[in-house]
Amino acid sequence: MFRRTFWFTSGVAAGVWATTKVNRKLKQLSPENLAVTAANKAVEAGGRLKDRAVGFALDVRDNMAQREEELGEALGINAPVDPDRELPAPRRYTAIENRSKSTYVDRTTYSYNRNEDH
Numbered sequence: 001m002f003r004r005t006f007w008f009t010s011g012v013a014a015g016v017w018a019t020t021k022v023n024r025k026l027k028q029l030s031p032e033n034l035a036v037t038a039a040n041k042a043v044e045a046g047g048r049l050k051d052r053a054v055g056f057a058l059d060v061r062d063n064m065a066q067r068e069e070e071l072g073e074a075l076g077i078n079a080p081v082d083p084d085r086e087l088p089a090p091r092r093y094t095a096i097e098n099r100s101k102s103t104y105v106d107r108t109t110y111s112y113n114r115n116e117d118h
Helices: 002-028 031-075
Strands: none
């Protein structure tokens, strides 16, 4: 009698455990729960991507400032100004000539005929 009770109780316990396990898995695989899980994973991935992008932008900014400093030193832009140094001589010719005469051509005899050869 004790044997039968033991095995009956063991079978009931195994059945309850298996039913609980199956019901949990069915809940996890329901469309609503799958949508929530996918949304949560997308938010996490977006957060990781944002953190990486911000880190990349900060690295670019730091390296850009470092490169600007190197170029400034190489070109002498950041060098202190010497007040005793003479200025370069003025140029002989201007870079762009300023002509006083107008180069506008007055075309009063323009023909609006489209059939005419150009």
